[in-house]
Amino acid sequence: MARPEAGDVILKVENISLSFGGVKALSDISFEAREHQLTAIIGPNGAGKSSMLNCIQGFYHPQEGTITYRGIVRKPEKSHEAARNGIARTFQNIALFKGMSTLDNIMTGRNTKMKSNVFLDALYLGPSLKQELEHREKAEQIIEFLEINSIRKTPVGRLPYGLQKRVELGRALAAEPDVLLLDEPMAGMNIEEKEDMCRFVLDVNEEFGTTIVLIEHDMGVVMDISDHVVVLDYGKKLADGAPDEVRNNQDVIDAYLGVAHD
Amino acid sequence: MEFLHAMTIGPIVEIIEYPTFFMEVLIGGLLTGVMYSLVALGFVLIFKASGVFNFAQGAMVLFAALTFVGLMEHGLPMWAALIATVAVMIALAYAIERLVLGKLVNQEPIILFMATLGIAFFLDGFGQTIWGSDVKPLDVGIPSDAIDVGGVLINWFDITAAVVAGLMVAVLAIFFQKTRIGRALRAVADDHQAALSVGIPLKTIWMVVWSVAGIVGLVAGVMWGSKLGVQFTLSLIALKALPVLMIGGFTSIPGAIIGGLIVGAGEKVAEVFWGPAVGGAIEDWFAYMLAMAFLVFRPQGLFGDKIIERV
Amino acid sequence: MFYREAGQFKTNYAKDQGIFPILQDRIWIYFVLVVAFVIIPVFGTDYFLGSIMLPFLVLSLAAIGLNILTGYAGQLSLGTGGFMACGAFAAYKLSTGFPDMNIIIVFLLSGGITAFVGVMFGIPSLRIKGFYLAVATLAAQFFLLWLFNRVPWFTNYSDSGVISAPPRAIFGDFFITGPDATHLSKYLFVVTFVILFALAAKNITRSGTGRNWMAIRDMDIAAEIIGIRAMQTKLSAFAVSSFYCGVAGALWAFLYSGSVEPLSFDVNRSFQILFMIIIGGLGSIMGSFLGAAFIMVLPILISSLPGMLGLSIPVDVISHVEFMIMGALIIFFLIVEPHGLARLWTVAKEKLRLWPFPH
Amino acid sequence: MSDTGNTLLSVNNIEVIYDHVILVLKGVSLEVPEGGIVALLGANGAGKTTTLKAVSNLLGAERGDVTKGSIEYMGDQIDKLTPSELVKRGVIQVMEGRHCFEHLTVEENLMTGAYTRTDGRAAIEESLEKVFHYFPRLRERSTSLAGYTSGGEQQMVAIGRALMANPKMILLDEPSMGLAPQLVEEIFEIVHRLNKKEGVSILLAEQNAMVGLRYADYGYILENGRVVMDGDGESLRSNEDVKEFYLGLESGERKSFRDVKHYRRRKRWLS
Amino acid sequence: PVQADEQYMPLLVYRSGPYAPGGIPYANGLVDYFKYVNAQGGVNGVKLTWEECDTGYNTARGVECYERIKIKDGKKGAVVMPLSTGITYALIERAAKDGIVIHSMGYGRTAASDGTVFPLVFTAPATYWSQATAITKYIGSEVGGMDKLKGKKISLVYHDSAYGKEPINTFIALSKKYGFKFTKHPVAHPGLEQKATWLTIGRKIRPDYVVMWGWGVMNSTAIKEAAAVKFPMDRFIGNWWAASENDTRPPGKASIGYKAASFYVPGNFTKLHADILKGLYGGDKAAALKNNWGEVLYNRGMVNGAIIIEAMKVAQKKFGNRSVNGTEIAYGFENMDMTEERFAELGMKDFMKSIKLSCADHEGTSPLIITQWDGNTWKPVSDWIMPDHAMVRPMYKEAAMKYAKEKGITPRKCM
Numbered sequence A: 001m002a003r004p005e006a007g008d009v010i011l012k013v014e015n016i017s018l019s020f021g022g023v024k025a026l027s028d029i030s031f032e033a034r035e036h037q038l039t040a041i042i043g044p045n046g047a048g049k050s051s052m053l054n055c056i057q058g059f060y061h062p063q064e065g066t067i068t069y070r071g072i073v074r075k076p077e078k079s080h081e082a083a084r085n086g087i088a089r090t091f092q093n094i095a096l097f098k099g100m101s102t103l104d105n106i107m108t109g110r111n112t113k114m115k116s117n118v119f120l121d122a123l124y125l126g127p128s129l130k131q132e133l134e135h136r137e138k139a140e141q142i143i144e145f146l147e148i149n150s151i152r153k154t155p156v157g158r159l160p161y162g163l164q165k166r167v168e169l170g171r172a173l174a175a176e177p178d179v180l181l182l183d184e185p186m187a188g189m190n191i192e193e194k195e196d197m198c199r200f201v202l203d204v205n206e207e208f209g210t211t212i213v214l215i216e217h218d219m220g221v222v223m224d225i226s227d228h229v230v231v232l233d234y235g236k237k238l239a240d241g242a243p244d245e246v247r248n249n250q251d252v253i254d255a256y257l258g259v260a261h262d
Numbered sequence B: 001m002e003f004l005h006a007m008t009i010g011p012i013v014e015i016i017e018y019p020t021f022f023m024e025v026l027i028g029g030l031l032t033g034v035m036y037s038l039v040a041l042g043f044v045l046i047f048k049a050s051g052v053f054n055f056a057q058g059a060m061v062l063f064a065a066l067t068f069v070g071l072m073e074h075g076l077p078m079w080a081a082l083i084a085t086v087a088v089m090i091a092l093a094y095a096i097e098r099l100v101l102g103k104l105v106n107q108e109p110i111i112l113f114m115a116t117l118g119i120a121f122f123l124d125g126f127g128q129t130i131w132g133s134d135v136k137p138l139d140v141g142i143p144s145d146a147i148d149v150g151g152v153l154i155n156w157f158d159i160t161a162a163v164v165a166g167l168m169v170a171v172l173a174i175f176f177q178k179t180r181i182g183r184a185l186r187a188v189a190d191d192h193q194a195a196l197s198v199g200i201p202l203k204t205i206w207m208v209v210w211s212v213a214g215i216v217g218l219v220a221g222v223m224w225g226s227k228l229g230v231q232f233t234l235s236l237i238a239l240k241a242l243p244v245l246m247i248g249g250f251t252s253i254p255g256a257i258i259g260g261l262i263v264g265a266g267e268k269v270a271e272v273f274w275g276p277a278v279g280g281a282i283e284d285w286f287a288y289m290l291a292m293a294f295l296v297f298r299p300q301g302l303f304g305d306k307i308i309e310r311v
Numbered sequence C: 001m002f003y004r005e006a007g008q009f010k011t012n013y014a015k016d017q018g019i020f021p022i023l024q025d026r027i028w029i030y031f032v033l034v035v036a037f038v039i040i041p042v043f044g045t046d047y048f049l050g051s052i053m054l055p056f057l058v059l060s061l062a063a064i065g066l067n068i069l070t071g072y073a074g075q076l077s078l079g080t081g082g083f084m085a086c087g088a089f090a091a092y093k094l095s096t097g098f099p100d101m102n103i104i105i106v107f108l109l110s111g112g113i114t115a116f117v118g119v120m121f122g123i124p125s126l127r128i129k130g131f132y133l134a135v136a137t138l139a140a141q142f143f144l145l146w147l148f149n150r151v152p153w154f155t156n157y158s159d160s161g162v163i164s165a166p167p168r169a170i171f172g173d174f175f176i177t178g179p180d181a182t183h184l185s186k187y188l189f190v191v192t193f194v195i196l197f198a199l200a201a202k203n204i205t206r207s208g209t210g211r212n213w214m215a216i217r218d219m220d221i222a223a224e225i226i227g228i229r230a231m232q233t234k235l236s237a238f239a240v241s242s243f244y245c246g247v248a249g250a251l252w253a254f255l256y257s258g259s260v261e262p263l264s265f266d267v268n269r270s271f272q273i274l275f276m277i278i279i280g281g282l283g284s285i286m287g288s289f290l291g292a293a294f295i296m297v298l299p300i301l302i303s304s305l306p307g308m309l310g311l312s313i314p315v316d317v318i319s320h321v322e323f324m325i326m327g328a329l330i331i332f333f334l335i336v337e338p339h340g341l342a343r344l345w346t347v348a349k350e351k352l353r354l355w356p357f358p359h
Numbered sequence D: 001m002s003d004t005g006n007t008l009l010s011v012n013n014i015e016v017i018y019d020h021v022i023l024v025l026k027g028v029s030l031e032v033p034e035g036g037i038v039a040l041l042g043a044n045g046a047g048k049t050t051t052l053k054a055v056s057n058l059l060g061a062e063r064g065d066v067t068k069g070s071i072e073y074m075g076d077q078i079d080k081l082t083p084s085e086l087v088k089r090g091v092i093q094v095m096e097g098r099h100c101f102e103h104l105t106v107e108e109n110l111m112t113g114a115y116t117r118t119d120g121r122a123a124i125e126e127s128l129e130k131v132f133h134y135f136p137r138l139r140e141r142s143t144s145l146a147g148y149t150s151g152g153e154q155q156m157v158a159i160g161r162a163l164m165a166n167p168k169m170i171l172l173d174e175p176s177m178g179l180a181p182q183l184v185e186e187i188f189e190i191v192h193r194l195n196k197k198e199g200v201s202i203l204l205a206e207q208n209a210m211v212g213l214r215y216a217d218y219g220y221i222l223e224n225g226r227v228v229m230d231g232d233g234e235s236l237r238s239n240e241d242v243k244e245f246y247l248g249l250e251s252g253e254r255k256s257f258r259d260v261k262h263y264r265r266r267k268r269w270l271s
Numbered sequence E: 001p002v003q004a005d006e007q008y009m010p011l012l013v014y015r016s017g018p019y020a021p022g023g024i025p026y027a028n029g030l031v032d033y034f035k036y037v038n039a040q041g042g043v044n045g046v047k048l049t050w051e052e053c054d055t056g057y058n059t060a061r062g063v064e065c066y067e068r069i070k071i072k073d074g075k076k077g078a079v080v081m082p083l084s085t086g087i088t089y090a091l092i093e094r095a096a097k098d099g100i101v102i103h104s105m106g107y108g109r110t111a112a113s114d115g116t117v118f119p120l121v122f123t124a125p126a127t128y129w130s131q132a133t134a135i136t137k138y139i140g141s142e143v144g145g146m147d148k149l150k151g152k153k154i155s156l157v158y159h160d161s162a163y164g165k166e167p168i169n170t171f172i173a174l175s176k177k178y179g180f181k182f183t184k185h186p187v188a189h190p191g192l193e194q195k196a197t198w199l200t201i202g203r204k205i206r207p208d209y210v211v212m213w214g215w216g217v218m219n220s221t222a223i224k225e226a227a228a229v230k231f232p233m234d235r236f237i238g239n240w241w242a243a244s245e246n247d248t249r250p251p252g253k254a255s256i257g258y259k260a261a262s263f264y265v266p267g268n269f270t271k272l273h274a275d276i277l278k279g280l281y282g283g284d285k286a287a288a289l290k291n292n293w294g295e296v297l298y299n300r301g302m303v304n305g306a307i308i309i310e311a312m313k314v315a316q317k318k319f320g321n322r323s324v325n326g327t328e329i330a331y332g333f334e335n336m337d338m339t340e341e342r343f344a345e346l347g348m349k350d351f352m353k354s355i356k357l358s359c360a361d362h363e364g365t366s367p368l369i370i371t372q373w374d375g376n377t378w379k380p381v382s383d384w385i386m387p388d389h390a391m392v393r394p395m396y397k398e399a400a401m402k403y404a405k406e407k408g409i410t411p412r413k414c415m
């Protein structure tokens, strides 16, 4: 399957600054992400990558600067709005609903597409059941896609780390997002699992044309799968460009990569 | 109309018209609040040091006081009874660690809370089995007469309580903030397993904390017991300590005192000046409502540890 | 070996979505229904029906209510007693104000009124969390009780503030409250009512609403970020939970006690229900029943045991020992299984599934 | 075994069960020589963490139980010791997933690591300096609450905290997780230095086999609760399967993640 | 062999929980009296048996207790004493259905004194409403005549429950009748903290008299707080549940002078006391005291036992010397005429005034007495005061009719 062509700029980050008390997490960051592309954000620990993602998603509200999504400037709003506008994400420290099964976790991902009515739900008949089955079907497709059939009914708290990450991806995908924000989806995985994860990420991108913004520390992964890399360093933007450009940027090597290795 | 007046202008006018009476209520309230703080302190200690909301604190107050009077009734002199009771509270802490908490390491807070409920049940039954359910008057020689300071009646007893509470808070606050053990205690509250992993001996730590909480309970029990007589109901003062905790924050020792002052003054002033308009007995819910109002602005209480929300 | 789902294939999602997808579970449920509707009514004594089963079922309903709020939606609450009182007094006002209204409608409406009150007191939960919230809900508890105690209108200006249920029949002569109602008729009514409501609760919790609740419970920030509206979800949990508690309160006053004063719903009641759901299992409908049995029935059992065995132990000793045994049992069960009796049950099932192999 | 002599830690055929029903380790044996670095590799859920926790006796807190086998440290049975006693004897674990004390500042977090030490304030200060020297970022953030620091910073805190105990042996659980490449190198350098200069033995559970095997003297590969392969660093690195499944190398070349295939070869040792 | 006839008594008591200090002496007195009766050969040869159940003063538990022990070994109780206003309310309907008499002596539902609507409930010797009028009369006599009450201030401090609320309407009626100013001050259960209440009373309202309807720890706390605001103890009058040693001992000397109402004379001076002491404790006063012998609430249990046994004896006169059932003992109550002589015969000379009931009147017309704590014991300080029955009876009627209407009961006719 061919990768979709890069489209227009879907996300535009302009002059974002964010600080917590004395700590300046982000200062004056600008970059763009194009539709259907895979943008990677890299940088040392504490550089502000997760904070950047949080700003895009709307959980943090930057003190300065604007974020334009689909041509509309994002206003500081409730964090659930982003999901309803087609932005889904995963978290650096897994944020699954630990008490629920894999299937239920993925079903919650579909909440933006479902109408819940307590009275109908109490009866579990008619529209409620119908909706439940419809969305179950969608959830099963995702389960199939991520190859997690066997753990469908297992409470996620008991799953090993790698599978949890996969379920989390599934939950984000369930929302059928236009933009998918992934915060270190492959941390703590071995090569084999990283390969799987990459495959899923690429497939999503190819099949649905989902725009992906990804934070990752594994340079192999970043360089191989991303179209565009943004490098942050302690709140500042260090570089921005195609993977190969960035890889050879001396500043980036000094601040982040250390000895070139792969 | 009349009601509105009684709710708004009436009390204000009254306060302005009788300032000494207002002062009396205010001071009375503040001093009562300190008595609440004494009980709240025990909760704070354990919460701060292990993240456990100790439902049994009330029962421990009762148990300590019962043991103390019980021993005195059996003819022990006061100092001996005091030492013996402290020993009993330490033994109790040891038993609780061995039989309950030690087996529930790393469980969710609500589970630990439930376990302390089990402890409370047990202590209530156990204390009464040993010491009976009668009222036992307790007199440790704290004077209880009132003195007149510029038309305001102040009770010696309350002043004593305030001094005791103040001292305890100072000592405990220093202990927690400045010492190695204090730091370890706070670490345990955050993450049992991680604390274990760096070599903090959970057992010893819990023993220490529960012993200290037991001793704080004893002090509270003696104070309240000399006020009301030692009896089963004493365990219910825990309910009066809860709004104090909310306002001060579950993790702050000075918060326990300040919360106590706010609750005490607030509920007494409300009861005396606003209560009559709505039929009285509003102090219970008023304290809670007041606390809730505080929490809406500061969800962790005035001095409680920040609630860290990160993704 | 006995408990295997192997070989039970589901050919469509609808079947897999059934409440009890496993055959053994279905058999178990039929068994429970037979016990509830045939064996107990036939063999139960008046004492058993009226003094064990009735309060047990009513408190189970309240426990389901609280479990929805605390076990499913993660909002710790100690206002249950207040909400039960609210239901009881609403039912009293409705049934005395509109004597012709069917008592079932009265119960449902009083649940609705309580739901509204619950939502009001749920608003702070948007800011306040955990034990702080638990303590904050005590404000509801104390305020509501104070209100019913203080405002004579709620008790139709009775001298002592005690309300007592007027005699009502659900149809014809089938009295379920008042002196003409037998323990059996009360029992049958309550058991039907509670089972239906438990079923409804189960349905809600396994559908979208329930998943949203659980998401908020497990991680509220993440839930919001994936698009769940925290406010709506929390308040709906408060509403449904209070509805259940309200109905339970009305049933308690009308069918069990017959007459109540606000003190029957004091803070001890709130604690009692909370204990039920913790010991029974947070986030489990079945756990609500198990917990209610443990917390309510067990003490009665302990205290009547000496009498049944013909031992004459002084009642105070019995009471104290009852306290001690309860305390010890609570701790014991928590150590064995911190997640409650319901989980113990699942673990047992898992063991059965593996049987005769240990792992 | 590699160059160094005595066995410091030996795990003999242990079995671990969680919650009385979930059997996770099905007879794991391994040895850590004095002054050695031993790596424990394996897929997610293989039981690496469980093995480390079994050694450091942290399983109790997870309702897990060692039901068979024995664990010896310097010739002594250590199954019955508390984690605290173990730390006093010099065995400390850096837990997977950070586990910082959120409400303590970074510096206070580090100080908790020195809880069991009795060698005086000055020595502790010195260690603190050392940790700050290793992780300059922590010095900058030393007064902020650990709960607010970034993922990587928390990881540094966790490692630094363990160093504060002046350990003889560190059980490192996924130290590289979530760390920037440069920092991963640095951390492994630090580990290496501790090992060489201060003679600290290391048992390392790691997903990043590439680095792990580079520094390890010896390695074990764990799958499904069993050791399926072991050998010294070099021999493991040259094993074909290890190359393919753990190092991501295909005929010596690193495969591109973009070209990963959609089918998979079975691991030879499973068949 | 014919099994010996026995009279079974289900006893709802509380010996544990927050109100245990009050429940224990009462239960001891009651049981001691039963033991004493048995030692005397039973009630005309009928031995008493009983079963206790601990209600913890908790209504729900009380109801369960009632259902559990109302029948034992096939023998149904004839009379039950719920020992809590809340439990009484909850049991009235149940007991009526079971045909068991409720004797709520000095507590419970006042309106139940109306025998036409409540044929099986007895409130003798006096209700809260009667008590309120008697206390008011006493205050009147203290201030120099009922007419002097005009313009005086009386405050009521009450336990915020069904129990505490019972006398409010009576006091309001009394204040209208005599022109005194009445204020009421609820104290929430359990009443550990009353500073606000007492600052309001003692420093703001400054009433001439304070009346208290308290129970448990509330009483001693009130005394302590009243002393703290220097309210004179001799103008502080409790009802008969705020009249025991438990209430006055914990505050120490602060409670000297505190007064309380009673329907019997405090003390252990009667022959019955001596007999119990001798019969049950071998004359050892020390041992007996541990069982609360002679304390105010012990005496209440004892006299409650005496009244019930008297009712049983009256019933036996009509139905024969055998055990009796509920309706029979109800007959016994209604035809009871316990004169002072009769009390003397029972060993309680100078202990109580007479009780005489009828089909319509289940309360009787017993006078009350005011007692005072002198630091060691309770001493009577007034003459016997007859409650204002003329005033309260119509109130009973009204309340009872309201109840009858709500419940759809047709009042029976009394000759």
Ligand SMILES: Nc1ncnc2c1ncn2[C@@H]1O[C@H](COP(=O)(O)OP(=O)(O)OP(=O)(O)O)[C@@H](O)[C@H]1O
Residues within 6 Å of the ligand: A020, A023, A024, A025, A043, A044, A045, A046, A047, A048, A049, A050, A051, A052, A092, B309, B310, D148, D149, D150, D151, D152, D153, D178
């Ligand atoms: N809510 C907050 N309050 C205070 N400081 C914060 C908060 N969130 C982030 N920070 C600080 O902002 C800086 C950037 O944090 P962020 O989590 O964005 O880093 P990161 O680039 O994702 O690092 P890592 O790779 O380690 O995850 C850090 O120093 C962190 O301590």
Ligand SMILES: Nc1ncnc2c1ncn2[C@@H]1O[C@H](COP(=O)(O)OP(=O)(O)OP(=O)(O)O)[C@@H](O)[C@H]1O
Residues within 6 Å of the ligand: A158, A159, A160, A161, A162, A188, D018, D019, D022, D024, D042, D043, D044, D045, D046, D047, D048, D049, D050, D051, D062, D063, D064, D096, D207
């Ligand atoms: N507390 C627990 N209760 C039940 N099962 C558990 C528990 N902890 C771990 N497990 C299970 O034990 C198995 C091994 O887990 P472990 O954490 O040791 O693996 P790991 O090799 O460290 O994996 P990872 O690379 O993900 O850290 C997993 O299948 C996991 O689901």
Ligand SMILES: [Mg+2]
Residues within 6 Å of the ligand: A049, A050, A051, A092, D150, D151, D152
């Ligand atoms: Mg990050």
Ligand SMILES: [Mg+2]
Residues within 6 Å of the ligand: D048, D049, D050, D096, D173, D205
């Ligand atoms: Mg691991």
